[in-house]
Amino acid sequence: MAIDQSKLTASDAPRRRGRPGYDLEAVLRVAVDLFNERGYDGASMDDLSKRLGIAKSAIYHHVAGKEELLRMALDRALDGWSEAAEHARALGAPAIERLEMLVRGTVAVLEAQLPYVTLLLRIRGNTPVERAAIARRRSFDRLVADLVEEAERDGDVRADIDPRTTARLLFGMVNSIVEWYRPGRRPAGEGSLADAVCAVAFDGLRVRK
Amino acid sequence: MAIDQSKLTASDAPRRRGRPGYDLEAVLRVAVDLFNERGYDGASMDDLSKRLGIAKSAIYHHVAGKEELLRMALDRALDGWSEAAEHARALGAPAIERLEMLVRGTVAVLEAQLPYVTLLLRIRGNTPVERAAIARRRSFDRLVADLVEEAERDGDVRADIDPRTTARLLFGMVNSIVEWYRPGRRPAGEGSLADAVCAVAFDGLRVRK
Numbered sequence: 001m002a003i004d005q006s007k008l009t010a011s012d013a014p015r016r017r018g019r020p021g022y023d024l025e026a027v028l029r030v031a032v033d034l035f036n037e038r039g040y041d042g043a044s045m046d047d048l049s050k051r052l053g054i055a056k057s058a059i060y061h062h063v064a065g066k067e068e069l070l071r072m073a074l075d076r077a078l079d080g081w082s083e084a085a086e087h088a089r090a091l092g093a094p095a096i097e098r099l100e101m102l103v104r105g106t107v108a109v110l111e112a113q114l115p116y117v118t119l120l121l122r123i124r125g126n127t128p129v130e131r132a133a134i135a136r137r138r139s140f141d142r143l144v145a146d147l148v149e150e151a152e153r154d155g156d157v158r159a160d161i162d163p164r165t166t167a168r169l170l171f172g173m174v175n176s177i178v179e180w181y182r183p184g185r186r187p188a189g190e191g192s193l194a195d196a197v198c199a200v201a202f203d204g205l206r207v208r209k
Numbered sequence: 210m211a212i213d214q215s216k217l218t219a220s221d222a223p224r225r226r227g228r229p230g231y232d233l234e235a236v237l238r239v240a241v242d243l244f245n246e247r248g249y250d251g252a253s254m255d256d257l258s259k260r261l262g263i264a265k266s267a268i269y270h271h272v273a274g275k276e277e278l279l280r281m282a283l284d285r286a287l288d289g290w291s292e293a294a295e296h297a298r299a300l301g302a303p304a305i306e307r308l309e310m311l312v313r314g315t316v317a318v319l320e321a322q323l324p325y326v327t328l329l330l331r332i333r334g335n336t337p338v339e340r341a342a343i344a345r346r347r348s349f350d351r352l353v354a355d356l357v358e359e360a361e362r363d364g365d366v367r368a369d370i371d372p373r374t375t376a377r378l379l380f381g382m383v384n385s386i387v388e389w390y391r392p393g394r395r396p397a398g399e400g401s402l403a404d405a406v407c408a409v410a411f412d413g414l415r416v417r418k
Contacts, residue, residue: 037333039248096415124246148414157414161405169409172385173378180377196370200378204413205357205366206305 022054024062031069032115040070040119041126067129074123074133077116080109081140088147095150096157099170100198102147106174107194111183118178144171170201231263233271240278241324249279249328250335276338283332283342286325289318290349297356304359305366308379309407311356315383316403320392327387353380379410 030052034043045066049056063069084105088098110117120137123130145167151157157166174197181193190196239261243252254275258265272278293314297307319326329346332339354376360366366375383406390402399405 039251042248042251155418156416158408158412158416160400161408161414162399165399165402165405166409166414168389169382169385169406170414172388173382176378176381176385179381190371190374191369193374196374197378199367199370200375200413201409202413202415203367204409204411205370205375205379206411207365207367208417209364 022052022058022062027052027059027062028069028072029115031066032073032119035070035073036115036118036122040066040123040130067127070119070127071129071132073116074120074129077109077113077120078133078136078140080113080117081106082136084109085140085143094156095147095154096202099144099147099151099157100202102144103170103174103198103201104194106171107177107197110174110177110181111193114178114181114183117175121175121178141167141171173197173201231261231267231271236261236268236271237278237281238324240275241282241328244279244282245324245327245331249275249332249339276336279328279336280338280341282325283329283338286318286322286329287342287345287349289322289326290315291345293318294349294352303365304356304363305411308353308356308360308366309411311353312379312383312407312410313403315380316386316406319383319386319390320402323387323390323392326384330384330387350376350380382406382410 027048031043031048034048034051037043038047043066045056045059048066048069049059052059063072084102087105088102091098091101093101120133123133125131125134145164148157148167148170149163152159152163152166157163177193177197186193236257240252240257243257243260246252247256252275254265254268257275257278258268261268272281293311296314297311300307300310302310329342332342334340334343354373357366357376357379358372361368361372361375366372386402386406
């Protein structure tokens with residue numbers, strides 16, 4: 001799942017004045033790791049400056065402050081999800097197929113943007129930026145629940161479970177991947193992570209005899 | 210899933226000298242909520258004393274300090290898991306049935322001990338107590354992976370996915386429930402949460418036609 005980098009670059013281009021090797025992208029990547037390790041509240045711009053080995057003023061060439069770094073990081077994960085939702089919507093197929101495509105899309109975002117998705121899943125809503133991200137996340141959750149409900153009406157998804165519960169369990173499984181997945185550490189010969197998730201979630205782990 | 214309260218009471222009885230209404234159990238419950246809201250590192254004994262409305266010295270009647278509260282809270286969740294594992298082990302049934310019983314047991318622990326399980330799933334390993342809990346958690350994870358592997362050998366669990374990945378996805382789904390489950394808020398007429406988890410995880414959400 002590719003993220004539209006051009007958007008980021010365009011809007012932030014005027015601030016790209018840091019020393020070589022520390023463009024906005026590098027600052028953001030280090031900031032996200034720091035937020036994930038210490039929690040957003042527990043990480044300061046001083047910590048970030050120490051970790052980057054540059055003065056705080058050099059960081060302020062790129063961003064207005066900590067909250068802007070948080071917003072950019074959360075948007076990266078959320079933009080990935082939105083793009084996956086857009087692809088699923090455009091598919092013109094039964095709801096269950098769009099649902100499977102959405103699962104595959106979010107797994108791909110998770111694999112490509114692991115630290116950003118991890119951060120998104122850990123925020124608690126203590127700041128306006130976090131609350132805005134949670135609102136975007138909720139509208140994604142509603143979209144998933146609507147898709148599950150539509151697939152239930154089509155007779156393609158089991159109707160003995162409330163669609164919201166099904167949606168939560170399904171994406172709970174997807175999101176739990178951030179707890180253990182590390183890029184490049186999949187054993188050789190293993191199928192894709194998206195295949196494994198879809199196999200378990202859609203067809204179950206039990207072998208039918 | 211009942212937790213053995215007698216064990217807790219026995220070992221901590223000598224310290225139960227606080228004023229009425231603030232026995233060890235009440236202090237622990239408030240401490241866990243505080244840890245979950247602010248993170249263990251971000252919560253101080255001062256915060257706990259303020260929230261309880263009693264002096265820190267009154268808290269120290271019950272416990273040696275913050276780390277002992279953390280240990281007791283994490284043990285409560287881990288003891289629940291151990292008990293669920295023990296029940297599954299004692300079942301004398303095929304591995305897939307023991308696995309399902311283990312899933313049902315951990316969902317029951319989660320429902321009965323939600324704040325304690327939430328705390329366990331959020332710790333990062335910054336203190337010896339956290340690292341000891343993570344070690345106990347890892348041995349639980351190994352037990353699950355062994356059960357999945359045994360069920361695969363029996364031909365009862367799909368063999369196209371690495372058993373560790375299957376185990377992680379299955380318990381990732383179970384553990385994700387802490388993110389949204391609130392006791393007493395299940396819609397009337399809904400089946401049990403454990404039934405929903407087992408239906409999706411073992412048989413999949415797709416209707417076979």
